[in-house]
Amino acid sequence: MDGVELEILWSNLIGIVTERAKALQRIAFSPIVREAGDLACALFDQRGRMVAQANTGTPGHINSLAFAGGHLVKEFAGRCEPGDVLITNDPWLSAGHFFDITILTPIFNGDRLIAYIGSTIHHTDIGGYGIGAGARDVHEEGLWIPPLKLYERGVANPVLSAMIRRNVRTPDAVFGDLSAQVSSGRAAAEHLIALCERQGVEDIEGLSDEIIARSEEATRAAIRKLKPGTYHGESNFDVPGGEIITLKTAVTVDAEAGGILVDFEGSSKQTSTGINVVLNYTHAYSTFAIRSCLNPDLPNNYGSLAPIEIRAPKGSIINCEYPAPVNARHVVGMYVPMPILKALHQVIPNQVLAEGSGAVWTIQIQGKNEAGQPFTSSMFNYSGGMGARAEKPGPSATCYPTGVAAVPIEILEASMPIVFDKKELRRGSGGDGRVRGGDGQSIGFHMRTQEPWLLNAVPSRLQEGPDGIGGGSAGAAGKFLVNGQSVSEARKLTMQPEDRVLLETPGGGGFGPPG
Template sequence: MGDINEIRMQVMWNRLISVVEEQALTLLRTAFSTSVREAGDLSAGVYNAKGEMLAQAVTGTPGHVNTMAEAVLHFIAEIPREEMYPGDTYVTNDPWKGTGHLHDITMVSPSFKGDELIGFFACTAHVVDVGGRGFGADGKSVYEEGIQIPIMKFAERGVVNKDLLKILRLNVREPDQVIGDFFSLAACNDVGHRRLIEMLNEVGYDNLDTLGDFILSRTHAATMERIAGLPKGSWSNEMLTDGYDEPVKLAAKVTITNDGVNVDFAGSAAVSRWGINVPLIYTKAYACYALKCVVAPDIPNNAASLAVFNVSSPSNILNAGRPAPVSVRHVIGHMVPDVVLGALAKALPGQILAEGAAALWNVHISVRPVTGEPGGRAEVLMFNSGGMGARPDLDGLSSTAFPSGVHTMPIEATEHTGPIVIWRKELRPDSGGDGKYRGGLGQVIEIAPAEGHEFDFSAMFDRISTPARGRAGGRDGAPGSATLDDGTKLRPKGWQHVPAGRRVKLELPGGGGFGDPAERAPEARAEDLSKGYVTEKKS
């Protein structure tokens, strides 16, 4: 009988995961912003009544999923239980209580079965605009970066807060897109709730308590079993990133004990005066993701698996407090896994992939007619990825978003959002670091305003002066570059102008190689040459 019950609970666990997958797909199908609809820059999850994450959707980014795991607790602390009602939806974009910057909207909805609060559904998505300076690193404080929405009710008992919508409309450049995404987020949670109630009614459960206890206890036991098999001790690593106008040092010390894994970021650079700072909630999210990739990649991500990881930092660029500017916190935040993995590579030699491009090469474009007329203006957001680092037994993946996991945005979808033309988007030969296993390739992209238009764009690039390092004798990946088509160098971060008739040319960085290049198989080198991954002079 015990075995049958175990199987039944496992089936219900899988069913719960399918519930949150449908929750996420609702957001993908109804979202207005291309960053959500095309790139999957979102997350969705279900939580018990205590606010502990039970399951997450596979669709989504670690930065959103893992910050949301903590964010739900902030919502519960802010809104008293007696003020929660069926049909409610709560919202915030607070960088320190949400997911790290103002462009991410987090919505949490209580789930009631009858009069009993049985859990919560939460989701997050990146919206195209939140006002202020726009999506860029130029702000000197969070107050310049856009509208701040404290934890509050988006809807109470199913009635939407119209005053909040009015405030949003007057503070953002693309009100229809932004408000459309707000409703998509709320609908996403509502679908999750309805599917959960259907599931509970079908199996005859009144709440999530029994299933939740099963999920968390099994996950904890499995994760601790993996911890037991790791070497014990402390290992440190440092790396440089480009920063805004000077290199930024990131440092991590990883300590593995019988009780779990601790990461401390003491020694990292001080809080920056530019918007590249990272709230600790986001640093934790990506540090935990790196640890989980190594320690327990096949164990479900929930409150129990995350609980064995402890992340700390004194006040610095990876733990920047309010009101530090944090708009492009992802650039430095996406480097966190490489810092952590570099320390783990010393504990587990030969088992950790090389460094990669890491940070997305996002481009936010504000395009307008050269005549200055109001019609024809648009805000366009484009996500691009460099190469992943080579793995201990495989080449690195080319133009792949690691660690964020967002999808490539199709050219057609991007051009549809505004008057721009993408003239070129192709793999960049010779950009992957040489080694027994080659680093993934970056890509070359050329973007221009459509005829009769010009644009300003916000650069959010890294790995230009500090390329991805190889591992175990592998060579470094090629650094990136950003220029106009006439060769004019552009800054790696910040808002810049592109006049009519000119193109932005982006050469994205490649991933580092793994192992001695002399050990690369001749047939692999021949294939690299035949596919154009390397040129003859490099082969």
């Protein structure tokens, strides 16, 4: 295909999915989507291959959406009709926990199926336990939606709608977000059909083949520049309840074939708390770590992901088996890049970064306001410091690898009876080195309630801070305090109206020996 023509068409595809992702973000009900950007949007061809992704979103959602879209296309092959909309939140088929619901819209031009548009967003409420790690198995964690049709021939499925509405605490917000996903998908379909008609083509299959083939070859070419061999990395960190998790990687570079294998053999076994990770989510953050070190400007699609193979033992904490609880899977999943970066430091030392604070600290609150009305907060996230880079300090209060923003405290105070006492950088918490790690932050709050309230909190790295790299020092460990007392619990906490909470997130590791 002519290079100029390909660039024009590629830009059109990126424009379609990015415009739809931003529209979805604007019209979503959930602040975690609207304010923090916890979403993904991507275009798929008829074979269920991710062709183009929006330039906004989180790696855990985007690369998991690549799997979810493929599963839904396979499940409903030959059974889709104009007006259908597909749905699932199956953790093992999509993004790893019930809160992330994937919507896939088949795009028809007349009676001809030409492509699919998909989105995954974090919903505020899915019933069950909530975002914390305290559930004992996956069935306690909320409503499980297998691959189904949310809409059939343009009409909402009444049975599925009734099931969802009856099983969540805030049905209006949930259906508001589902409607945002559906409407953004329909608008994207109209734009893609218009593009095909302008170009005089029936579908995007030829364009998809060209984009995917070029993306794969460009990724393999980048890998061929690396020194072949097997390189090892290991990361250890504590999680709610004090358990120490170990992630081990063996990263094998096959320079001749232009491929990379990441093997997590030797990592911790799956656990009884809800921090277990499905392989899709492990794959998502593993491939993100590798691709961001190789060439972050390469397109992210089926082709560019193909040269990277991820293996993890079944029953391990990063390839858990049913019925393991998974609702707080990000607590471990966001550490997946850390041992990979340590391994790649042996190959491309100036293209990696030191360990960062790891997972965002996730907080969810439930209770009744002063008028006695029940509320469930949108999840809000707080990041620690990012690890230092070879030539630049680690950004403060910035989470690698998720990239999700924190919901502004003004939004949170307007949506529930919470008062923030402080929110400031934790100066000096970044690790020392030739280049310093980023600082964490301190966040204090209390609730305006007359009755006890429930707190789901999943902090990590309370015992030891993130490692430095290449001789850099570790960042400071985090602190989670209730009324001045240290707390580390996987279970949901019952709080009193006068209780005050203080979060001090970890600092990032330093890079290189101090000068």
